[in-house]
Amino acid sequence: MRKIILVLFLIGVLLISTAFTALAAEEINVIYMAQAAYQPNEIRDMADLFEELSGIKVNLEFVKYDEQHEKVVASAVAPIPTYDVFSLDLIWTAEFASKGFCVDIDDYMSPAVKEDIAPAIMDAFVFDGKTWAMPFLANFQLFFYNLDMIKKAGFDGPPKTLEEMVEQMEAIKAKGICKFPWTDSWNQKEGLTCEYVWLTGAFGGDTFDKDGKPIFNTGPGLKALEFMVSLLDKGLASPKSLTNDEPAAKDDFIAGKAAFTSNWTFQYGAMNDPSVSKVVGAGKMGLLPVAKDVLGKYPYDTASVSGFQGAAILANSKNKDAAWKYVRFITSPIVQRAYLTEMPVWTSVQTSAYAKTMDPVINVKAEEIASVHHRPKVPPYPEVSSILQRYIHSALEGKMQPKEALDKARTEIEAVIGL
Amino acid sequence: MNIKRQEISSKQLAWVLLSPSILIILCVVIGPLVFALYLSFFKAEPIIGGISTKFIGISNYIYYFFKDPLFWSSVRITAYFTIVSLILELILGIGFALVLNKSFIGRGLVRSIILLPWALPTVVNARMWEWIYAGSSFGALNGLMKVLHIFPVDYDKVWLGFDVPLQNVPIIGQIMEWLGASTALNMIILADTWKVTPLVTLLVLAALQTIPEDYYEAAGIDGANAWKQFWSITFPLLRPVLLVVLVLRTMELFRVFDIIYILMQYSIRVVGVYTFETGMKFLHFGRGSALSFLVGLFILGIALIYVKLLYSEETY
Amino acid sequence: MKMRKVKIRKSISRIILYLLVTFIVIWTLAPFTWLFLSGLFPHKELLSDRATNWFPENPTFKNFQVMFDIKSHIGQRFMYAFRNSLIISGSVTIICLIFGTLAAYALARLAFPFKNNIVMSLISIRMIPTVALVIPFFVIIRTFDYFFININSSFHFYDTKINLIILYVTFILGFVIWIMRGFFLTIPHELEEAARIDGCTRIQALTKIILPLSAPGLVATGIFTFLLAWDEFVLALVFTKTTNSITVPVFITSLGSQYIHAFDQIAASGFIASLPPIVLALLFQKFLIKGLTAGSTKG
Secondary structure, three states: OHHHHHHHHHHHHHHHHHHHHHHHHOOOOEEEEEOOOOOHHHHHHHHHHHHHHHOOOEEEEEOOHHHHHHHHHHHHHOOOOOOOEEEEEHHHHHHHHHHOOEOOOOOOOOHHHHHOEOHHHHHHHEEOOEEOOEEEEOOEEEEEEEHHHHHHOOOOOOOOEHHHHHHHHHHHHHOOOOOOOEOOOOOOOHHHHHHHHHHHHHOOOOOEOOOOOEOOOOOHHHHHHHHHHHHHHOOOEOHHHHHOOHHHHHHHHHOOOOOEEEEEOHHHHHHOOOOOOOOOOOEEEEOOOEOHHHOOOOOOOOOEEEOOEEEEEEOOOOOHHHHHHHHHHHOOHHHHHHOOOOOOOEHHHHOOHHHHHHOOOHHHHHHHHHOEEOOOOOOOHHHHHHHHHHHHHHHHOOOOOHHHHHHHHHHHHHHHHHO | OHHHHHHHHHHHHHHHHHHHHHHHHHHHHHHHHHHHHHHOOEEEEEEOOEEEEEEOOOHHHHHHHHHOOOHHHHHHHHHHHHHHHHHHHHHHHHHHHHHHHOOOOOHHHHHHHOOHHHHOOHHHHHHHHHHHOOOOOOOHHHHHHHHOOOOOOOOOOOOOOOOOOOOOOOOHHHHHHHHOOOHHHHHHHHHHHHHHHHHHHHHHHHHHHOOOHHHHHHHHHOOOOHHHHHHHHHHHHHHHHHHHHHHHHHHHHHOOOHHHHHHHOOOOOOHHHHHHHHHHHOOOHHHHHHHHHHHHHHHHHHHHHHHHHHHHHHOO | OHHHHHHHHHHHHHHHHHHHHHHHHHHHHHHHHHHHHHHHOOHHHHOOOOOOOOOOOOOOOHHHHHHHOOOOHHHHHHHHHHHHHHHHHHHHHHHHHHHHHHHHHHHHHOOOOOHHHHHHHHHHHHHOOHHHHHHHHHHHHHHHHHHHHHOOOOOOOOOOHHHHHHHHHHHHHHHHHHHHHHHHHHOOHHHHHHHHHOOOOHHHHHHHHHHHHOHHHHHHHHHHHHHHHHHOOHHHHHHOOOOOOOOHHHHHHHOOOOOOOOHHHHHHHHHHHHHHHHHHHHHOHHHHHHHHHHHHHOO
C-alpha cells in the first residue's frame, strides 16, 4: 500500500511539474484578442504576414463577445499583461479610458491617419478629448428584406418608412406568406440595446443627450419602444425575437422564416452563401427605414447603430511600441483593402474605384454608416446597458407599459451614473 | 506499554494528519471569506495598478436589503429553482429507483446506462439543452412535439422564453409571475433535473437493496397494496438517504450558476448569477462581496441546520 | 379461474414494468444521442426542419476530426484545453486523495477535542458557493501576482494551471474527507485493534489494514474528485485566459460567437469532452455506488 501511495505521489509531482514547465515554455510577444466579423483564420493570416514583416511573434486568443469585457478587465488589472493588444468595443471606451485600462494613442497617430478616417467613426473611440483605440472594424446595422415575400404580398420594393414596413408586414401576414414577418435580436443582451438605439434614431432622436444624460423616456426613445411592443402585439414580430441574439435572428432570416430584420453587416455574407442560406437571391440588403415624420429632416433618410471595434493597447503592456506596430498594421488601408467583405474604416478605401468594383453594395453601406447613432458613452456603460435591457425587455414581455419601463430605467440609470 | 505510548500520541497524531487539510482550507476558503466580509464595507473598484477603496460602512448591505430592486427577486427565483428542482428530482429519482429495483432482463445494463447524464459535464449539458430547446423549427424539442402531434406543423415554441406558464390563471399566475417562474426557468430546471436524477436514483436504489424482501412478504400477507407498502415500509427506511439527498441537493441548487449563465447569461438572475454580474461584470467588488457574503452566510446556515438534522437522525 | 386472473395481472404488470424501463432508457439516452448526431451534421443541414430531418443527409466526421487537428485554430485550442483539464483534474485528484485520506482517518478513528466541530465545518465548507469566493480570490490573486512581479519572479498565479489546482483542491478536499471518513467508519474497529496488538503503529494499521480494505472507497472518491474538477466552470471562467490554462468547459462555452451558432462544433467537442468522465463513471460504476452510499449515509 505504501508503494501505491508513493506511486500516486510521484505521478502527482510529475503532473504538477508539467504544469509548471508548460508555463515557462510559452513565450509571448503580442497577444491579440478579437471577436469580430473577421474569422479567426483571417486574423491569423494577417498576423502571419505581420510576423513575417516585423519579426514580432503574435499569439492570438479568441473569446466570445459576451465574455470579452470581463476578460479584458481581468487582464488590465493583472500585473502580468496577458494581452498587449485587444479589440475594444466602442461602448467600453468611456469605462476603460476613465479607469486607465488602455493607453491613448494620439501621439502614435499621424495627422494623415486622422484625416482619412471619418469623424463618425473616429468619435466612437474618443473620450475626454483623447483617442483610445484605432478603428479596426466598422460594424453597423443594416436592413435585410426578403424581396420575394414583398412581391408576393403585392408590393414593388422595400419600404422606405417604418409605417410602410408595417403595412407590408400586415399584408405578408394576412396572405399567409410568412407567419411572423419581423425577426430581431431582442433577447436580454447587448443586442437589445443596439436595436433600441437605432430605432430611437429612426424616430429622430438619441437615447442620451450630448452631456451624457438619459433622455430616452420621452419622445423618440418612447416611440421606439412603443413601436417594438406594437410589432409584438400585432403578431408581426416573432415571439422568438425575445430570445434571439444576432446569429439566431440571422438564422431565422436566412431560413426564410422572416421577411424583415435588422442586423449587423455580417448577415450579408451569410445570406448570400448558398451553403447555409435558403434565401439566396430573395434576401436583399438596404437602408434601415425611419419614421414618416422624420423623413427629410436629417442628411440621410435612414438610421443605424454603430458597433465599431477598435484595436487598443493595454496600459500594463510591456511592449507598447511593438503593440502599436501591430495595431497600425491590422488597421492599415492595405489590409482592409484585402478584406472588403467588411466595411473599411478608411475614407480613401471606401471611395476607391477598386472597392466599388469589388463590393457592389458599398454605397449603401457608406450611406448607412454615415447615419449611425452611438450607444451612450458613459463610464459605467455595462450597468447602464443592463438596466436598459432589463426594462425594455420587461416592456416587450408585456409586464410593464413602455412609458413606465423607461421612466424606471431612467431613474435607475441616473442613480448609477450619479454614484 | 507500546500501546499506551501510542494512546498518548493519538491526539497529536490526529493534528498531524489533519493539519495539511485544515491549513489549505483555512488559507484558501476561510481567509478569502473573511476578506470578502472586509471588502463588503467598502466601495471597491478596480483601476489600473490597483483597487480604489472607500470605506462606506454597512451601506452595501443596506442597499441590498432596502434599495436594490433585484436582490429580493433573485432570492425568490433561486428559491423557486431550488424547491421545484428538488421535488422533481426526488419524484423521478425514487420512481426510477423503484422500477430499477424490480427484476427484468437487462437490469444490469440499464443500471449502468442511467449513470450517463450524471457524468456529463455541466457545461456540455447546458449547451446540449440549449440546442434541444432551440426555439425554431430546427430545435429538437419542437421537432419532437410535431412528430408526436402535440404541436401543429407550423408552430414553434420558444422554450427559453420569458412567458410565465399559467399566467392567466388568477392567483397562481400572479404567484408564478412574482416568483419569476418563466418558461425558460422551468425548462432549465428540467435540463438540470435530467442530469442529477441518476444520482438520486442510485442512492435510493442502494438503500432499497438493503430492505429485506420478507418485510414486503409480511405486508403482502397482511393485504397491504403496493401504495400502502411504499408508505409504510419503503419510505420510512429511505428516510436517512433522502435526508442526505436533500442536504446535498439544496446546497448545490441554491448556488446554481453554470447552466443558467450559459443558457441565459444575465437574464435570469439567480443569486449566483447576480453575484457574478455585480462583481465581475459591473466591477463593484465591495457591493459584490457583500452579496457574496450574504449568500455564503445563508448557505452556511442551511448547511448547519441540515448537519444537525443528520446527526440527530443517526442517533435513533 | 383465479389462477388465470393472477397470471393476467402479472403479465400486465410485466408490460408496464418494461414500458417504464423503456421510458427510463429513452429519457436517459435520447438527449445524449442527439448531441452525438448533431455533431455529424454538416453546418448547412443543422438548421433544417427537425420534424422530418433527424439524421444528417450527408453525415460528416469533420466536426470531430477538427478537434484533433492541431493545425487548425480550433483543434489547437481544444487539444490544449483537453490537456490542461487532464493535468488539472489528475493533480487535484491525487492531492485530494493523499491529504483527504489522512484527515479522514484522523476524524474516523482518533479521539481528540473539537472533532465534531471540525467534521461539521468541513461539510459546511463544501457547501460554500464558489461564486461567492470569486471576488476575494480575484483580488487576492492579483495582489500575489504584484508581489511576485516586485521580487522579479516570473512565477504568477493568474492564468496558470497551478492556480486552478490549488483552488479546486480546497473546494473538493472537504468533500473527500467526508466521504472517506464514512468509508473508514464502515471498517470494523476489531481489525485495526488486532493489528495494533500485533505491534503495528497507527500509520502501519492505516496503510496495511484500513487502506486496502477501503480501496473501493478510494477509487470511488478519486473518480468523484476527478469528475468535480473536470466539471468546474466558474473559477476557470474567471482565472484562465489563454491556452496556458483554459479548461474544457471554458473552451466549450467559448465556441460559437456573436455571429455564428456553432452547434455542430459544440456538439462534437461536447461529446468528446464527456467521454473521459463517462468512461470513468461506467467502468468504476460498482465502486462509485458503494462509495457514494457508504460515504453519504455515515454522515
